[in-house]
Amino acid sequence: MENKAVLIQRIKESAAKNKLLVITLVLFGFCSLYNPSFLSRLNINGMMLSTSYMSLLVIGMTFVILTGGIDLSVGATAGLATVVLAYGMNNWMIANDTITLLFSIVFVLVISVAIGLVNGLFVAMLNLPPLVVTLGMTWVVTGIADTIVKGKPIPLPATPLKAFLKFKVFSVIPMMLIISLAALVLFIFVFEKLRYGRRFYTVGSSKYAAYVSGMNIRFVLINAYSIAGLLSGIAGIFIAVNLNAGYPKAANGYELYTIAAAVMGGVALEGGKGKLLNAFYGVLILQILKKLVVFTGLANISGFLEGMIVGTILVLVLFFNSLKSKGNWHE
């Protein structure tokens, strides 16, 4: 009998520690009971695919938000990545198909890091507000992508890349998801265990503390934005494979989605607070909530209704977060 009490106590404690995991599981359970087609192969597969690129984006966003910044250009960067990948594979002919493919991928990654780097340089070197810098960058990046495709999507040719990313391990889990989960584990390790990762927390929570302890704040900021750029590029490759096309607005609005997920996961917008794993739960919760709205028949979801839902959720989460910190000047 005593053992049972201890067990319940332990479960309670760990539930309190992993509130978001519990919420995710409860929502998942509720959805599958509410509408069994939630557990259908098609639906689960779709959710796994979108989780894979959303979680990459949320990792990058967490880096930036932890330093006290924000990156609105991740969606546009991912969109440009889809376009450049598709354009490269269609138009460049270097030696053979495999080398063209590899070159396109490397080129996409270089471009996305460069975009992040420019963001970082503006924020770190000139001390400009990140929101406005990345907003301007969004227009530049989308403009470049639009200029390349001239308004119409480019189809992505069949390549080993597509076969590899869509390959299903145990004929269930797509390779994409495994890659991004591996990235998630890697970056959780970086944040929790490495001195390098802790720096982002220090810079975010107090620039003064970081300064007096001899930290190179600029280096940390530039790193955060470059990593966000790189991860958006990889997410863009995943999205292109998913859509079978390159399209400038392929990831339109995903920046809002990832910000909402990160904030929901308790990553504080003032910087310096929050856990990557919780931000990942935020992605899962958003995905399930979206499905729930479809199931309740409020609407058959179009991209624009999705925007409304994500926007509303973001505003509500911000609202409840602000209630928590009310009357506390120190925060």
Next chain:
Amino acid sequence: MNKTRTHEKMSIHEFLRRYSVLISAVVMLVISTSVTKGVFLSANNILNIGERAAAIGIVALGQMLVILTGGLDLSVSGIIAVGYCVSSLLLEHTMIPVPLVIVLMLLATTLCGALNGFFVSKTRVSPFMLTLGTSMIFQSFAFVLSKGATLIFTRQIDWMKSAWGIEGVLSRVFPTFIWLLTSLVVIFILAYTRLGKNIFLTGGKELASKMSGVKTGNIKFFVYTASGFLSGLTALTIEFRVNMLNVSSTEAFQIASIAAVVIGGTSLKGGEGNVYGTLIGAFIMASIVNVMNLTGINVYSQNIVKGVVLLTFVTISFLLSNKSKQGYID
């Protein structure tokens, strides 16, 4: 000779800081005229720029009020889209008289602004994030309402032209007229009323003004509501000028309004700025788009230029501001 002058010498930094707006306007004029081989200054083109500048200018006035309090309204484009939708749906599907349609449209956009204002003033939500969220909500809401179709305003345009006797050239000056009238009102509020002074105070030192009795919450509520109303007014002038519109065409107002305010020398940190600068900023933004159209740069590449312009002027304004050396980065 004996007269002592307090400002004997002005440093280059100070000179640039004070006159950057005028300098950019002159540079813009010279470049535009030479690139277009004089077409830029033709009467027809100036009327054209006036119409465009009015659209950017009115919404930029609201944006400026918000930025003066240290916030940012990213949702103006969404609010304009809601304005388009409300008026077109009322015009097409009901027999409500046009004046009432106009009033209802302005009411709807003001309500959208008030929603922002409520959250910003009553909670501790960051205005940037909040308006980013509501921007998405408004834009998607408008798209869902209009089902992505083209909106038509013929009934309203006909009524405005006949009832107010706006014909010929007058109809092309009308948006500009509204713009200047609105500017005068905003200038009056900022310069001669307590409300105006409190707007500057709220942006300058919020905690200090709060403790000395300024109701910063109410001031914030006012500026976001005003921004909503002015976005509605912008929607009205555009509806007057363009017969058929699509809600997704409003997206550019988000960046254009912020750029106009920043070009006009208003500090993004709040508490510093003036209406005259914003007027010139709107003119410069309109000219840039106009010159790109005249020289045949395609629509897609124009977006690159818009982004670059914003980044450039934000950089310039921060390099010139005295506050830029604050912070522990240096």
